[in-house]
Amino acid sequence: MMKERGLPRSLRLMFSGGVAVGLGLLAHSVQAQETKTDDAPQQMQRVEITGSSIKRVANEGVSPITIIKADDFAKAGITTASEALGSIAANQSQFTTSTNVGKGGTVGASADLRSLGSNKTLVLLNGRRLANSAFDGSTVDLNIIPIAALDRVEVLRDGASAIYGTDAIGGVINFITKRSYTGLNVSGEGIVPSKSGGQEGRINVSGGIGDLDKDGYNFFGVVDYHKQSRITAGQRGITGNVPSLGLSQTSGNTFPANFVDTGNGVSGNPLLATGCNAAHLAPNAKGTSCRYDYSSTIDVVPETSELAVIGKGTFKLNADNNASIEYLHSESKVKQTVAGDVFSGNGSDYLLPSSSKYYPGNGTTPAVAGLSGDPLSVNFRSAGFGGRVSEAKNTADRLLLSLDGTMWGWDYKTGLSYAVSKAQETLVSGYLNNDAVRAALLNGTLNPFGASDPGVYDAIKNTGKYLDAKTTISSLDFTASREIAQLPAGPLGFAIGGEYRHETAEYDIIHSVADLSESTGSSTSQSQSGKRNVGAVFSELSIPIVKNLEAQLAVRYDDYSDVGSTINPKIGLRWQPAQNLMFRSSYSTGFRAPSLYELNQPASTTFTSGSYNDPKLCPGGNVAAGGVEVRDCNTQFFTQTGGNKSLQPEKSTSFTLGTVFEPIKDVTVSIDYWNIKIKNQIGVISEADIFADPNKYANLYIRKPDGSLDYIVQTNQNLGNVHTQGFDLGLGWRLPKTRVGDFAFSIDGTYVTQYDYQSEKGGPYLNNLAVYAGGVGSTPGVVFRWRHNATLNWKNGPWGAMFQQTFSTGYVDANNAVSAPYDTHNVGSYTRYNTSLTYTGIKNLTLTGGIKNILDKKPPASNQVDNFQIGYDPRYGDIVGRAFFVRANYQFF
Structure with missing residues (x-):
């Protein structure tokens, strides 16, 4: 045991936990200690804090950490781990569940500290790794985190490769479950938006028996189920035609079909003469063909469900x-709907003969002048059979056997674990067999211009699982720490440990389904697999240099069987010159080994997110010699993605400098400067950049x-460097007691001063700060200059309330999909307010009700085209709108 010393209790809280943001942690934690005096010495349990291997009193670390208590999730109506991390200002951007729309083989949801890419944020469960998402391969799917079983979330806002190894460049997020539990607890929650769609329901049951201290054992388990219904574009009025932005993201693959006469080259659409008067259809700018508004027929929020069981x-x-055994099973399903299947004619791909009863002028289809009588090459969608519906299922399992405690004066922990992540993509409906479509056009049963023969859909549909993937991690770890000497300024802490991991990855293409539908993007793919062994040893020292000055020294050696070895050190300093003032600083190097997925991802071909002009056959939107307008102009082309076995690890340096101080009683302020540089970032050149500079990217x-564009190449590669820096700012204020109750205010903000990146080695540095740009990874986005979450908490007896504001500054929009005068658009700042009320006056029962997005603030308008949701950006805006939630929690015993 060690005596607590140093800063006042409120300052110690801020120091060990960063700023307790957004969810009432500050009020909860400070009020819980009100009966104690600051001067009374107390014995405190030595614990392991995220970012260090040495057990210590919680206020002795050197790294900035934010702690969110899980008990406060309910107060804000938070239902997923991804939403919980949205309250952390340093977590600037995320791959959200809504971002899955229109994309296959993705992680369901992910975190992204410092906007460096989700693959540079290490996600842990109880301090140990989970298997990464089987499809993404480089990050954990947040949808599989068992949120109902959590005690707290610790977010380390500092590079930590010297402690944890790969992936910890941007920081570490450690989800920590309850250590033990006794009793039976049942809770239910419902969320109802004020507009149609998006309803949510949640139920969880947790229970445990045995007192660890009295009985010598404890067993507990949690079962949690959450479901959210879909929201369609029509339910929110979101379409691709946004006149105020000059944005019209449409496709030349239409329903009814556009066509090209293979005999004389005449092109058009049977409905062109009537102004393309059909659902989601409109004439193109030149009035020579029809365009299909595919973005108005999609889900803007997919249907999702999550089930988690932990024992x-x-x-x-x-x-x-102590000895423990822990098992986690979690599964997440995302079902999404996008526009009908696409069949793009290219001379001889999809031909409608003049003998067909559906040929223009033969009956139901209006006649078109100038046709030669030769077959028509048709470009169309299967909208007559509904949209394409697919389901992605991700499951995670982890078995952990562990020992921890104290032996021979050493604090130790060791564990043997096996973790597996599985993912599969299934075609549910709306996908068609390409060969069967060609045959049905020729035999006259499929109508590309209207209703087809009865029963034809059943003859040509394609359903079933077409992608299957699995990643595994088998690991053995050991860490031991103790005070090894007594120096004049205090005890010298020491830790040593090691880790061995065996990782595998398998990516299987189910060709019996994938080959039948080109729009799956997998018909030309081949199954791939990879494996590696990773060995690591690490050590750490906590050195009291002089009174109130402490240093942390850490170093880690990692050896990868496939990409080589690396050594990464870290040095940190903590100085407390006065009782109400503390400084901290650290410098470290980091690395990220390319994931097995990035190395071995199967090459696949799918459609680009946006629509573009072929720079050769339709430069500037004008058809050139050999070009065909409906094929080459303002259309979605194919893009090929895949792995690269020649990838090299990313390397980084990180520097932080911060202070925590109490200017006046009960007011705590923290300021932390961070500076991160990355070399050899792994990513792809964005599709927008490729089409914006066809000469540079001609290869x-x-x-x-015949000269038409088959596809563009977007395989993984080592790009250039990244340099970002900024400040994390926090304020916590416990107001004086009043007759109407106790109030506490907190704010957590991140101000970014620089974010520059290179899109290729040796290239110029480009700005991504407050500008929508390529940045890091495969999808362009924005780095906000300032984001904050501010919370006011109130408590009076059994009543409690929370009022919360989230804010982000505006930025320069994408502007690469539109022409003047719409190509100078700026996205405005974005503010939302949430509130809740909690009552605990009934024995064993807690009731909570609240409103999310009180003012029903719509997401700011954006002309980005990198996501299938057009008119706004689903990564940063709340399309659900105002939503009411209620929650009841009852503890039986």
Whole structure:
């Protein structure tokens, strides 16, 4: 045991936990200690804090950490781990569940500290790794985190490769479950938006038996189920035609079909003469063909469901040592709907003969003048059979056997774990067999211009699982720490440990389904697999240099069987010159090994997110010699993605400098400066950049023998460097007591001063700060100059309330999909307010009700085209709108 010393209790809280943001942690934690005096010495349990291997009193670390208590999730109506991390200002951008729309083989949801890419944020569960999402391969799917089983979330806002190894460049997020539990607890929650769609329901049951100290054992388990219904574009009025932005993201693959006469080259649409008067259809700018507004027929929020089951048994071996077994099973399903299947004619791909009863002028289809009578090459969608519906299922399992305690004066922990992540993509409806479509056009049963023969859909549909993937991690770890000497300024802390991991990855293409539908993007893919062994040793020292000055020294050696070895050190300093003032600083190097997925991802071909002009056959939107307007102009082309076995690790340096101080009683302020540089970032050149500079990226255009564009290449590669820096700012204020109750205010903000990146090695540095740009990774986005979350908490007896504001500054929009005068658009700042009321006056029952997005603030308008949701950006805006939630929690015993 060690005596607590140093800063006042409120300052110690801010120091060890960063700023307790957004969810009432500050008020909860400070009020819980009101009966104690600051001067009374107390014995405190030594614990392990995220970012260090040395057990210590919580206020002795050197790294900035934000702690969110899980008990406060309910107060804000938070239902997913992804939403919980949205309250952390440093977590600037995320791959949200809504971003899955229109994309296959993705992580369901991910975190992204410092906007460096989700693959540079390490996600842990109880301090140990989970298997990464099987499809993404480089980050954990947040949808599989068992939020109902959590005790707290610790967010380390500092590079930590010297402690944890790969992936910890941007920081570490450690989800920590309850250590033990006794009793039975049941809770239910419902969320109802004020507009149609998007309803949510949640129920969880947790229970446990045995007192670890009295009985020598504890068993507890949690079962949690959450479901959210879909929201369609029509339910929110979101379409691709936004006149105020000059934005019209449409497709030349239409329903009814556009066509090209293979005999004389005449092109058009049977409905062109009537102004393309059909659902989601409109004439193109030149009035020569029709365009299909595909973005108005999609889900803007997909239907989702999550199930998590976690069980843990802990056994007290003796007074100082425990053994435990823990098992997690979690699964997430995302079902999404996009526009009908696409069949793009290219001379001889999809031909409608003049003998067909659906040929223009033969009956139901209006006649078109000038046709030669030769077959028509048709470009169309299967909108007559509904949209394409697919389901992605991700499951995670982890079995952990562990020992921890104290032996021979050493604090130790060791664990043997096996973690597996599985993912699959399934075609549910709306996908068609391409060969069967060609045959049905020729035999006259499929109508590309209207209603087809009865029963034809059943004859040509394509359903079933077409992608299957699995990643595994088998690991053995050991860490031991103790005070090894007594120096004049205090005890010298020491830790040493090691880790061994065996990782595998398998990516299987189910060709019996994938080959039948080109729009899956997998018909030309081949199954791939990879494996690696990783060995690591690490050590750490906590050195009291002089009174109130402490240093942290850490170093880690990692050896990868496939990409080599690396050594990464870290040095940190903590100086407390006065009782109400503390300074902290750190410098470290980091690395990220390319994931097995990035190395071995199967090459696949799918449609680009946006619509573009072929720079050769339709430069500037004008058809050139050999070009065909409906094929080459303002259309979605194919893009090929895949792995690269020649990838090299990313390397980084990180520097932080911060202070925590109490200017006046009960007011705590923290300021932390951070500076991160990355070399050899792994990513792809964005599709927008490729089409914006066809000369520079000429080698990425792959053409067919007739000169038309077959696909662009977007495989993984080592790009250039990244340099970002900024400040994390926090304020916590416990107001004086009043007759109407106790109030506490907190604010957590991040101000970014620089974010520059290179899109290629040796290239110029480009700005991504407050500007929509390429940045890091495969999808362009924005780095906000300032984001904050501010919370006011109130408590009076059994009543409690919370009022919260989230804010982000505006930025220069994408502007690369529109022409003047709409190409100078700026996205405005974005503010939302949430509130809730909690009552605990009934024994064993807690009731909470609230409103999310009180003012029903719509997401700011954006002309980005990198996501299928057009008119706004689903990564940064709340399309659900105002939503009411209620929650009841009852503890039976």
